[in-house]
Amino acid sequence: MPAPRSPRSSRRPQGGRPSGRPADPARAAALEVLRVVRTEDAYTNLVLPAVIARARLDPRDAGLATELAAGTIRRQGTYDAILAGCIDRPLRKVELAVRDVLRLGCHQLLAMRVPAHAAISSSVDLARAEVGQGAAGFVNAVLRKVSQRDLDAWVTEVAPDPAGSRDDRMDHLAIKHSHPRWVVDLLDLAAPGDDLDALLAADNVAPRVTLVARPGRAAVAELPGSPTPYSPFGVVLDGGDPARVPAVAEGRAGVQDEGSQLVAIALAAAPLEGRDERWVDLCAGPGGKAALLAALAAERGAGVLAVEQHLHRAALVRRAVTGPDGTTPGVTGVVTADGTRPPIAAGTADRVLVDAPCTGLGALRRRPEARWRRSPDDLLTLVLLQRRLLSSALDLVRPGGVVLYATCSPVRAETAEVVGATVTSRDDVVLQDVRPLLPGVSGADGPLEGTAQLWPHRHGTDAMFLALLRRGNA
CATH class of the missing domain: 1.10.8 (Helicase, Ruva Protein; domain 3)
Incomplete structure (x- = not known):
């Protein structure tokens, strides 16, 4: 079968929408999500609810749109390799909107239990309604060719032999x-x-929704679902919209990956001698860790100062730490400031969290678009920022105080190398073993002795890295 030729022009003709069957609402919503994520650098999980609400999809169609959009973005690289083998010209020369329709069609054919005829016909309707008649014929021809093999057979066809070099x-x-x-x-x-x-x-398995009961504000028993294996405050939601859980709607609980919960728990559990009153979250946005830290601090009479550089993220922190009565127990303030130059006197903090900006390659399950948005050039800029933030945190903490450095990335340049370079360059810092602060977590040895690395395939969490550093006397 010859490779289908890309249409000369697949633009919708002037004079209104093309004739033919209307596009399926769930598939049209998924296509809109792909377009917004691609053109506006938006996040899939943030775009989906707004698009679903605007389209007024029922729960069943909302679930279909979610799987189509998120699943397609996750598997985009595989589908593009397959599509490249089915078209007579470089895929980059196919109109972007048509490419999005083809990717959605591939996901239905190769990764969902959608009959081939339904996946193809609905994609053709979508192309006709959203792009034009020329695109519809092209989509039909390409997806018919895709449907001739299953996913494993296509990978064998288009990918190099893994037994080679x-x-x-x-x-x-x-x-x-x-x-x-x-x-x-x-x-x-x-x-x-x-x-x-x-x-x-x-990385290609959609993560389960995990909730956190913020101690002193909500009980785990209030949350529907199964207890998480490691965090004493976590619950894996059985299903449904987490926003409809009363404790979540009231701000007493929240949606938070278990690995993220463990970061806050580890900092709060680190042994400390002497005063334990002033905690700092140096990169607090969007506020999940700050909210859990604040709840833990409030139980001890301590307070968390949340520092966030960006205004919109600082607003998210304030929302996360504010209770249903408008108070912020355990929080001494939320300030908008650069974590490398925080408005806090040096040597005055007891505990500091550095949840450093990173490539996010440990959270690709939840942020599927990140793998296509990042580039190798980002790494050096981020590593330099991470080193400055960690140094700033160590300057803030008093002698005897602790800093927990965390990244949602397992990349060694962002983990072992940042921590190792910092410890080597300072005479007043000791790397301590963080693993005893993660009881029950096995198989989490980090790349440096005493550090911890969580893994989605081992622990069911994001790939969080944790290192505990104690400030001594120079």
Whole structure:
């Protein structure tokens, strides 16, 4: 079967919408999400609720739109490799809107239980309604060719042989698991042993919704679902909209990955001698860790100062730490400031959290678009910022106080190298073992002795890295 030719022009003709069957509302909503994420650098999980509400989708169609949009973005790299093998010209020359329709069609054909005829016909309707008649015929021809093989057969067809050279194996994994090759290389250096294939596969599994009961404000028993295995405050939601859970709607509980909960728990649990009153969250937005820290601090009579550089994220922090009565127990303030130059006197904090900005390659399950949005050039800029933030935190903490450095990335340049360089360059810092602060968590040894690395394929969490540093006397 010859490869279908891309239409000369697939733009919608003037004079109104093209004739034909209307596009399925759930698929049209998913296409809109792909367009907004692509053109506005938006986040899938933030765009979806607004698009679903605007389209007035019922719960069943809302679930379909969510799986279509998020699943398609996760597997975009795999689908593009397959589509490139089905078209007579470079995929980059196919109109972007048509590409989005083709990717949605691929996801239905190769990763969902949608009959081939339904996946193809609904994609054709979508292309006709949203782009034009020329695009509809092109989409029909391409997806018919895609439907001739299943996903495994297509990967075998378009990806290099994994039994070949290392480059062949890395390229195979990049296509099979839909990750940019540079990301695969970095994760290969970070993943323990032979875990790379399992880690990449886990990045493509939609995470379960995890809730946190903020101690002193909500009880775990109030939340519907199953207790998390490691955090004493977490619950895995059985299903439904978390915003409809009363404790969440009232701000007494929140949506928070278990790995993120463990970061706050570890900082609060670190042994400390002497005063324990002033805690600082140096990169507090969007506020999940700050809210849990504040709840833990309030139980001890301590207070958290939340520092966030960006105004809109500082507003999210204020919302997260404010209770249903408008008070902010456990919070001494939310300030908009640069964490590398915080408006706090040096040597006055007892505990400091540095949840550093990073590549986010440990949260690709929840932020599927991040893998396509980041580039290798981002890494150096982020590492330099991470080193400045960690140094700033160590200057803030008093002798005997502790700093917990965390990233939602397992990349060694952002984890072991940042911490190792900092410890080496300062005579007043000691790296302490953070693993005893994570009871019950096994298989989480970090790249430096005493550090911890969580993994989605081992622990069901984001790939959070944790290091505990204690300030001594120079």
